[in-house]
Amino acid sequence: MSKKHPIISVTGSSGAGTSTVKHTFDQIFRREGVNAVSIEGDAFHRYNRADMKAELDRRYAEGDYTFSHFSYEANDLKELENVFREYGETGKGRTRHYVHDAREAEKYGVPPGHFTQWTPFEDDTDLLFYEGLHGSVVNDEVNLAALADLKIGVVPVINLEWIQKIHRDRATRGYSTEAVTDVILRRMHAYVHCITPQFTRTDINFQRVPVVDTSNPFVARWIPTADESLVVIRFKNPRGIDFAYLTNMIAGSWMSRANSIVVPGGKLDLAMQLILTPLIERLVRDSKRA
Numbered sequence: 160m161s162k163k164h165p166i167i168s169v170t171g172s173s174g175a176g177t178s179t180v181k182h183t184f185d186q187i188f189r190r191e192g193v194n195a196v197s198i199e200g201d202a203f204h205r206y207n208r209a210d211m212k213a214e215l216d217r218r219y220a221e222g223d224y225t226f227s228h229f230s231y232e233a234n235d236l237k238e239l240e241n242v243f244r245e246y247g248e249t250g251k252g253r254t255r256h257y258v259h260d261a262r263e264a265e266k267y268g269v270p271p272g273h274f275t276q277w278t279p280f281e282d283d284t285d286l287l288f289y290e291g292l293h294g295s296v297v298n299d300e301v302n303l304a305a306l307a308d309l310k311i312g313v314v315p316v317i318n319l320e321w322i323q324k325i326h327r328d329r330a331t332r333g334y335s336t337e338a339v340t341d342v343i344l345r346r347m348h349a350y351v352h353c354i355t356p357q358f359t360r361t362d363i364n365f366q367r368v369p370v371v372d373t374s375n376p377f378v379a380r381w382i383p384t385a386d387e388s389l390v391v392i393r394f395k396n397p398r399g400i401d402f403a404y405l406t407n408m409i410a411g412s413w414m415s416r417a418n419s420i421v422v423p424g425g426k427l428d429l430a431m432q433l434i435l436t437p438l439i440e441r442l443v444r445d446s447k448r449a
């Protein structure tokens with residue numbers, strides 16, 4: 160936890176919608192005049208695509224079928240912890256990009272499946288924003304949850320998450336449904352052991368729930384739209400959250416538990432703005448006083 164140089168982490172599985180949620184944060188940062196430095200979890204993968212394949216093959220040959228990008232060991236979480244710690248203490252740090260596809264290759268000048276060089280953060284930023292798979296990990300090696308000041312989980316129910324991943328990976332990353340299905344299966348062990356435990360540590364979870372039939376996510380023809388979904392928003396510590404204000408402001412919303420509200424899918428962006436803006440404002444205000 161850092162008051163002087165606050166850190167926000169947004170954690171979700173691959174395809175959960177963390178990049179989409181980042182756009183909402185970017186809008187809030189722009190509107191509130193917050194100068195945030197952003198880092199992507201994929202920058203902290205341990206291997207480039209070819210080396211990951213070699214490591215997978217090696218482990219398969221040894222009978223380990225559980226290794227995937229979700230696994231702790233496939234990522235340099237020590238380095239991520241160093242970046243969180245250094246930023247929290249000094250406001251400095253560094254990051255790089257993992258280039259997924261041709262569009263990103265053109266943007267960064269590095270072929271798909273490779274990393275860019277590490278580059279230092281610009282000086283005098285107001286906060287660090289992380290978006291990726293491991294923003295609230297606590298294991299024998301690292302404690303990232305302890306270093307982040309506001310932790311958000313983005314967790315659609317699992318068949319919606321798979322639909323989102325399959326459609327995104329087919330549309331923009333050139334994978335077949337079969338290839339994505341294999342990846343989903345291979346990642347399941349680490350999904351259960353490395354990804355889901357984080358969502359009991361996050362301060363707020365946003366869980367999109369479809370209200371159309373998604374029983375067979377592998378043949379779904381499109382991603383359920385905002386109108387075809389609800390979002391459950393759960394607060395770890397509901398003290399200080401003005402639920403009456405939120406349910407008044409967000410048409411069609413209601414409380415489903417003492418720490419949860421449900422909003423129509425189309426109101427997700429509004430709900431995030433209403434909930435997150437005061438929290439971000441407070442982090443930045445406190446950091447200027449520290």
Ligand SMILES: Nc1ncnc2c1ncn2[C@@H]1O[C@H](COP(=O)(O)OP(=O)(O)OP(=O)(O)O)[C@@H](O)[C@H]1O
Nearest residue numbers: 171172173174175176177178179180323327382385
């Ligand atoms: N609220 C939403 N409503 C409709 N579609 C959504 C929503 N959130 C995400 N999606 C869709 O789901 C897909 C995956 O979203 P996104 O790219 O944000 O995931 P991600 O968590 O960043 O994945 P990765 O970490 O693998 O990059 C995209 O096609 C996106 O348009």
Ligand SMILES: O=C(CO)[C@H](O)[C@H](O)COP(=O)(O)O
Nearest residue numbers: 173201208228257259272292
């Ligand atoms: O989304 C992911 C993790 O969040 C990707 O699967 C990961 O970055 C590896 O990508 P690729 O399969 O394109 O090498």
